[in-house]
Amino acid sequence: MRAGAQAVPTAPTGKETLVWSDEFNGNVRRGQPDPAKWTYDTGSSGWGNKELETYCAWGSNASPCTAEQPSAYLLGDGYLHIVARKMGDGVYSSARLKTQSLHGFLYGRIEARIRIPVGQGIWPAFWMLGDSIAAVGWPACGELDIMENIGKTPSTVYGSIHAPGGDLTKSLTLPDSQTLGEAFHVYGMIWSPGRVQFYFDNPSNVYARYTPADLPKGAIWPFDTGKFFILLNVAVGGNWPGNPDSSTKFPQEMLVDYVRVYAEGQDSPKAAAEHSSVREILH
Template sequence: MRAARSTRRLVALTLAGAAAVAVGVTPTLGTAATAQAATGDVVWSQDFDGAAGSAPDRSVWTNETGGGGWGNNELETYTDSRSNSALDGQGNLVITAKRKADGSYTSARLTTQGKYTPQYGRVEARIQIPRGQGIWPAFWMLGADLPQSGWPGSGEIDVMENVGKEPATVHGTVHGPGYSGGQGISTPYQHPQGWSFADTFHTFAVDWKPGSITWSVDGVAYRTVTPADTNGNPWVFDKPFFIVLNLAVGGNWPGYPDASTTFPQQMKVDFVRVIDNS
């Protein structure tokens, strides 16, 4: 089902050197810096308060830029333009995919690589996803050792992915050595009323603990993965990861925009939080 999407991750290897991972890394849960945190405490958050048109916190977020398909034959070019990613002045980060007059597409991909790398916790975001054939929003994480270990050895946790042709379905997935791409360990979640997830905001989360990852939507848990599910392959999720938010256009998995797809499309993020779940 996702055999071709795996190589989009490989591009990240060229975006940051090994030294970048060690710079500005926020202490993870369980270190001295967070020793006073209790279960249920918010230990880190981004609420995207700020003036309309401003950039998200540059001490936390980096805009990855470029095109070339991102290994998955995607159509967009990611930019650092405020026309593709900006605060809306109402407490949201808005990632906007646009179609230009020449038929090309621009969008945005933001990452905390080298700046914030949590290990464990309830990692959640409240998001209103976009809609339409060929539209692919995602909230996910990659192992902070990506430059050294490569993908999929570094691991990947997809908290939420949606492809526009499935408006009432989101997917939670992990990728690791021996279970990546089309063989990733993945579970779909259907909207309980069968409505489009683009109609309103929803909270997408993973409860991430040593040896366990549980996905939920609006507090409803729908899948837990443990080392027993990797068919004897390495479990690579007990280490720091960084967070990624992006909005892709086209690609082998979602397919491509057609006459029914309207632009611009927007992915609105109300907050991203890490909550102590120890």
């Protein structure tokens, strides 16, 4: 599929099994994302990037969060809504959902269908971190950035890996002045031993490939050593996107149609279940 073509949901091949997903269905207005699948990062530490937002958990009334205006919710329309709001001068709320301590994955095809927000200083992402982060920290745990976008490059999706001693990024830019926020797109990763590939809209449209040989000499490839958990978030400001300016409108909203994880070569429901087994992180 050419860059910029309309995204449609992809289906598993004959060699794939759907082992985990969230379709964000439900009829409850302002409903809670499934607590059996998602938990939250919270706070306003800057997250190592000098970000401006405070991440809010479901039901939090810790300022600037408010339970009456959740930053992540279901609306009965089949989407997860992640909303970044301006709550005051230089004060922003948003959400960062994660499957940490609930579900972890090693290898397979992992994708989400998303309509991203737009605007200077807005930084949506769909990504993964190693389950080992609590024990070894970052970047030793490894990071897989399946989709990142920043408001000043509205037509470009970035796919990156972060490893001890090496950071690699490649990108795909839509043609003809199209922007990613105009429509839903599928952002995905094909992950196998010693190889990570990122694709856009269709698994056949791979725009980035990484192997251990691509890392600088002495860097460590951490992507074959354990399970990773999924994150979805909208950041505001930071070293890379820069801060919002007078052109940035709020609220900003990311819509997620689904997140799906497929395993290769799973021949039975039991094998599929074992592939997607839950791994608890002990703090």
